[in-house]
Amino acid sequence: xxxxxxxITAARGFKAGSVHCGIKNRxxxxxxxxxxxxxxxxxxxxTSRFQAAPIKVSKEHLKAGYIQAxxxxxxxxxxxxxxxxxxxxxxxxxxxxxxxxxxxKAVLLASTGIIGKPLPVDKIANALPQLIEQxxxxxxxxxxxAIMTTDTRTKQAVVKLRIRGKTxxxxxxxxxxxxxxxxxxxxxxxxxxxxxxxxxxLNRALKESVANSFGLITVDGDMSTNDTVFILANGLxxxxxxxxxxxDFYIFQKGLNRVTRFLARTIVEDAEGATKFxxxxxxxxxxxxxxxxxxxxxxNSPLVxxxxxxxxxxxxxxxxxxxxxxxxxxxxxxxxxLGNLKVFSRGSSLGVNKKRLKNIVSAKEVKILIDLHSGSxxxxxxxxxLTEKYVRLNK
Amino acid sequence: xxxxxxxITAARGFKAGSVHCGIKNRxxxxxxxxxxxxxxxxxxxxTSRFQAAPIKVSKEHLKAGYIQAxxxxxxxxxxxxxxxxxxxxxxxxxxxxxxxxxxxKAVLLASTGIIGKPLPVDKIANALPQLIEQxxxxxxxxxxxAIMTTDTRTKQAVVKLRIRGKTxxxxxxxxxxxxxxxxxxxxxxxxxxxxxxxxxxLNRALKESVANSFGLITVDGDMSTNDTVFILANGLxxxxxxxxxxxDFYIFQKGLNRVTRFLARTIVEDAEGATKFxxxxxxxxxxxxxxxxxxxxxxNSPLVxxxxxxxxxxxxxxxxxxxxxxxxxxxxxxxxxLGNLKVFSRGSSLGVNKKRLKNIVSAKEVKILIDLHSGSxxxxxxxxxLTEKYVRLNK
Numbered sequence: 001x002x003x004x005x006x007x008i009t010a011a012r013g014f015k016a017g018s019v020h021c022g023i024k025n026r027x028x029x030x031x032x033x034x035x036x037x038x039x040x041x042x043x044x045x046x047t048s049r050f051q052a053a054p055i056k057v058s059k060e061h062l063k064a065g066y067i068q069a070x071x072x073x074x075x076x077x078x079x080x081x082x083x084x085x086x087x088x089x090x091x092x093x094x095x096x097x098x099x100x101x102x103x104x105k106a107v108l109l110a111s112t113g114i115i116g117k118p119l120p121v122d123k124i125a126n127a128l129p130q131l132i133e134q135x136x137x138x139x140x141x142x143x144x145x146a147i148m149t150t151d152t153r154t155k156q157a158v159v160k161l162r163i164r165g166k167t168x169x170x171x172x173x174x175x176x177x178x179x180x181x182x183x184x185x186x187x188x189x190x191x192x193x194x195x196x197x198x199x200x201x202l203n204r205a206l207k208e209s210v211a212n213s214f215g216l217i218t219v220d221g222d223m224s225t226n227d228t229v230f231i232l233a234n235g236l237x238x239x240x241x242x243x244x245x246x247x248d249f250y251i252f253q254k255g256l257n258r259v260t261r262f263l264a265r266t267i268v269e270d271a272e273g274a275t276k277f278x279x280x281x282x283x284x285x286x287x288x289x290x291x292x293x294x295x296x297x298x299x300n301s302p303l304v305x306x307x308x309x310x311x312x313x314x315x316x317x318x319x320x321x322x323x324x325x326x327x328x329x330x331x332x333x334x335x336x337x338l339g340n341l342k343v344f345s346r347g348s349s350l351g352v353n354k355k356r357l358k359n360i361v362s363a364k365e366v367k368i369l370i371d372l373h374s375g376s377x378x379x380x381x382x383x384x385x386l387t388e389k390y391v392r393l394n395k
Numbered sequence: 396x397x398x399x400x401x402x403i404t405a406a407r408g409f410k411a412g413s414v415h416c417g418i419k420n421r422x423x424x425x426x427x428x429x430x431x432x433x434x435x436x437x438x439x440x441x442t443s444r445f446q447a448a449p450i451k452v453s454k455e456h457l458k459a460g461y462i463q464a465x466x467x468x469x470x471x472x473x474x475x476x477x478x479x480x481x482x483x484x485x486x487x488x489x490x491x492x493x494x495x496x497x498x499x500k501a502v503l504l505a506s507t508g509i510i511g512k513p514l515p516v517d518k519i520a521n522a523l524p525q526l527i528e529q530x531x532x533x534x535x536x537x538x539x540x541a542i543m544t545t546d547t548r549t550k551q552a553v554v555k556l557r558i559r560g561k562t563x564x565x566x567x568x569x570x571x572x573x574x575x576x577x578x579x580x581x582x583x584x585x586x587x588x589x590x591x592x593x594x595x596x597l598n599r600a601l602k603e604s605v606a607n608s609f610g611l612i613t614v615d616g617d618m619s620t621n622d623t624v625f626i627l628a629n630g631l632x633x634x635x636x637x638x639x640x641x642x643d644f645y646i647f648q649k650g651l652n653r654v655t656r657f658l659a660r661t662i663v664e665d666a667e668g669a670t671k672f673x674x675x676x677x678x679x680x681x682x683x684x685x686x687x688x689x690x691x692x693x694x695n696s697p698l699v700x701x702x703x704x705x706x707x708x709x710x711x712x713x714x715x716x717x718x719x720x721x722x723x724x725x726x727x728x729x730x731x732x733l734g735n736l737k738v739f740s741r742g743s744s745l746g747v748n749k750k751r752l753k754n755i756v757s758a759k760e761v762k763i764l765i766d767l768h769s770g771s772x773x774x775x776x777x778x779x780x781l782t783e784k785y786v787r788l789n790k
Contacts, residue, residue, distance in 0.1 A: 048718035050726050080714055082727070082743030115711025116744035220697045222712075223719035302615045302697060302781070303789055310790030316510025317617075319475055323443035324618035331445050332477070348477030349511035386697070388783040394698055395705030 001258045007140030007156035008033055010171030011194040012236040017134030018146030021127035023075035023113070023120055028146035030124060031072045032096075032131050033190055038066035038106060039234035042203035044210045046227035052079035053089040053119075054109035055228060061093065064105040065199065067232055070190060071096050072147050073124060074175075076113040077186065079225040088119040099128050110228045112149060112175065112186040144173040147188055150393060151175050155266045161255045163248050166239040168195045170255050174263040186224035187214065189263060195252055196235035197242040204245065205253050206231050213260035217382045219271045221300035231256075268382045273390030276308055277365045278383050286375035290327040294370070295381045297325035305386035311362040313354065315343050318368060333373040338366070396653045402535030402551035403428055405566030406589040407631040412529030413541030416522035418470035418508070418515055423541035425519060426467045427491075427526050428585055433461035433501060434629035437598035439605045441622035447474035448484040448514075449504035450623060456488065459500040460594065462627055465585060466491050467542050468519060469570075471508040472581065474620040483514045494523050505623045507544060507570065507581040539568040542583055545788060546570050550661045556650045558643050561634040563590045565650050569658040581619035582609065584658060590647055591630035592637040599640070600648050601626050608655035612777045614666040616695035626651075663777045668785030671703055672760045673778050677717075681770035685722040689765070690776045692720035700781035706757040708749065710738050713763060728768040733761065 009016050013036040021030040043062050045055050061067065071092060078085050089109050097104035111119070134142070144154035155174040160167055176187030197205075210229055235241070242248050269277050280299050285291035298304055301321040307314050315338060322334075332347035339360035343352050360366065404411050408431040416425040438457050440450050456462065466487060473480050484504050492499035506514070529537070539549035550569040555562055571582030592600075605624055630636070637643050664672050675694050680686035693699055696716040702709050710733060717729075727742035734755035738747050755761065 046719075048715065049722075049724055050714055050718035077711070080711060080739065080742070080744050082741075084743070114709070115715065116739065222696050222698055222716050225711075225715055225718055301617050302785075303617055306786050306789040309786070312790065314509070316472070316475060316620075319445055320443065320510065320620055321617050323445035323620055324441075325444075327444075329444055344475065344511065346477075347475070348479070349475050386786065388786045390697075391701050391704070391781065391783045391786055394701040395707065 006158040009140040010158040011169040015135040016139035016143035031143040031146040033070040039232035040199040041067035053085035057089040068106040078119040186226040189229040191231040194237040213264040271384035273387040274384035276385040283378035284372040285377040299383035309385035335371040337369040401553040404535040405553040406564040410530040411534035411538035426538040426541040428465040434627035435594040436462035448480035452484040463501040473514040581621040584624040586626040589632040608659040666779035668782040669779035671780040678773035679767040680772040686774040694778035704780035730766040732764040
């Protein structure tokens with residue numbers, strides 16, 4: 001399934017646009033996504049115990065059923081602002097709905113930026129008329145740029161599918177340069193499709209797709225209070241409505257996975273200060289939870305990430321991190337590979353060719369494989385290295 | 396209880412010494428601690444699933460009862476070396492015992508250095524005669540220096556107690572500049588006392604003391620395969636033998652805690668690249684496990700540690716880390732203090748004086764307090780900031 005050029009406005013009936021409303025000193029900081037007709041919608045959010053106000057309000061609105069607009073600001077997270085934050089978010093949904101002449105519950109919200117500062121509601125409200133005027137079928141890149149923070153490039157993806165003779169398009173955009181960086185970053189993903197599908201089937205497809213894409217990446221092991229993935233499906237492709245998991249559903253699921261996997265990878269590749277893309281597979285585990293715990297422990301180990309930034313041969317750190325992950329395994333069954341080179345076998349280090357190892361750890365993409373030889377569970381997670389630049393960016 | 400000058404040879408009957416045996420290119424790399432008479436002994440080790448060979452052998456020897464010597468090398472961890480590693484460790488215990496004319500099970504071993512490289516047994520064996528000749532009642536600092544890796548200074552502590560009219564001395568030394576840094580570091584702690592105490596009571600006192608000192612510090616969230624704490628008690632103070640937890644035991648426990656807390660703090664203060672000492676207290680938790688999980692999540696958050704390195708006002712990162720710690724709490728009950736300044740109260744940010752906040756986060760020592768207002772459990776952990784220098788040192 002090939003990715004094609006375009007973004008959030010690729011599917012029928014979706015417009016987007018953006019403006020600079022003044023939350024940031026310069027650069028665009030407010031985007032709007034709009035569907036010509038009400039769309040089935042679903043969302044996945046941060047599991048942080050602190051959920052930002054826009055998430056709380058969006059959850060209420062998703063329950064009501066159909067969505068027509070998503071208002072997104074960068075520069076302020078509207079998080080940890082208590083009741084005032086909730087009131088600000090509700091007011092913006094109401095004003096946006098009023099201007100677009102839609103129900104206020106048809107508006108979703110997302111914010112990214114600094115935590116604990118009052119959201120400048122008036123600046124956003126004042127910019128709404130101009131923002132709505134900007135809405136266009138060509139507005140994808142403009143919207144994708146307005147949600148960027150420490151991202152060095154826009155992140156967009158489009159696929160086209162055939163379902164029952166109809167062309168279905170999925171268009172998406174994302175931002176994020178760390179799972180968290182509440183100062184500047186956060187992960188936001190917006191997906192539009194013209195598929196005709198029920199909200200419950202859409203919700204199922206989104207959860208499955210997120211678990212196998214954004215759920216398997218980490219940059220720094222923390223989670224934002226604002227992480228959000230929204231999908232809207234407005235039905236304009238006119239395929240027979242999908243309401244359960246049959247053949248049509250799986251065609252869509254596959255297309256959606258293509259988009260989310262691509263965007264997840266792009267987020268890790270663009271991680272703050274990163275110079276390497278690292279894939280960590282832990283297999284042969286006794287439990288699903290074990291392999292996840294071990295893989296994320298290694299992926300979040302500063303010492304492993306720093307060793308890789310330095311193209312160091314010191315793979316002992318990977319084993320030390322595995323050993324301290326808290327999962328049970330028998331050390332004399334463990335194998336470790338870097339790329340296709342086995343460096344540790346059944347509990348003992350192997351004498352390996354240093355030059356070959358150096359070539360592997362010096363590459364832009366490094367694959368690490370651990371086989372616990374204790375069961376059949378397996379997971380692959382993606383992460384980045386940890387550089388002095390990352391420290392500088394976040395100081 | 397005042398700490399006094401001195402180290403591992405401060406208690407009666409203990410000698411120490413060190414030599415350069417050639418594992419490292421330069422600097423001393425082999426130390427020996429010796430008790431004139433067999434001593435009750437106890438040990439606490441890394442909970443990593445990969446335990447280095449010297450730990451495995453030491454555990455066997457501790458079971459046998461009485462110890463007279465501890466042989467420590469730096470520069471090579473003898474970890475992840477499989478059967479060959481175990482044989483190397485056993486051989487060194489045997490040779491040391493032979494030279495000292497003691498039982499081979501009276502020798503404990505500890506190693507720190509690179510993982511997965513064969514231990515150069517011959518270099519160590521060849522240096523043993525000279526090392527034993529070096530043993531001296533003045534050898535504390537020489538031994539403390541030989542176990543240093545990325546440490547910038549030796550770490551030693553001595554306290555004196557009165558128990559039943561007898562003077563009891565506890566002398567100790569430590570190394571460690573990260574909970575893990577298998578390349579160079581690891582935490583090793585050795586404690587000698589002339590107290591007369593049973594092995595089981597000694598074991599109890601050590602476990603309690605370690606849990607409240609070395610068990611509450613973190614530099615980078617990983618754990619070495621070699622972390623070791625040994626205590627020897629040779630009885631030469633001639634106090635009535637302590638065999639259970641009475642008044643004498645608690646006097647000793649208090650003195651031991653003074654030594655271990657001091658050394659734990661010193662390790663964090665000397666953490667690789669660190670510029671700040673950070674104390675994180677989480678109180679008002681529903682469970683002991685909850686407050687620990689939250690405090691360590693924050694203490695290990697790269698973004699929190701980097702923000703503190705930069706004396707950033709961005710305390711939102713602390714809440715984001717708390718929110719993603721996986722523990723349950725009600726966000727509208729949470730308070731956050733930096734120093735004595737409350738910045739977040741019952742779920743809302745407070746407008747605080749920026750200059751006052753800047754003074755607090757710019758200090759060499761920063762205290763963070765979170766009150767969950769949900770129960771009575773509390774923990775305090777110590778950590779360091781994360782700087783570009785840390786990345787450079789570990790690349």
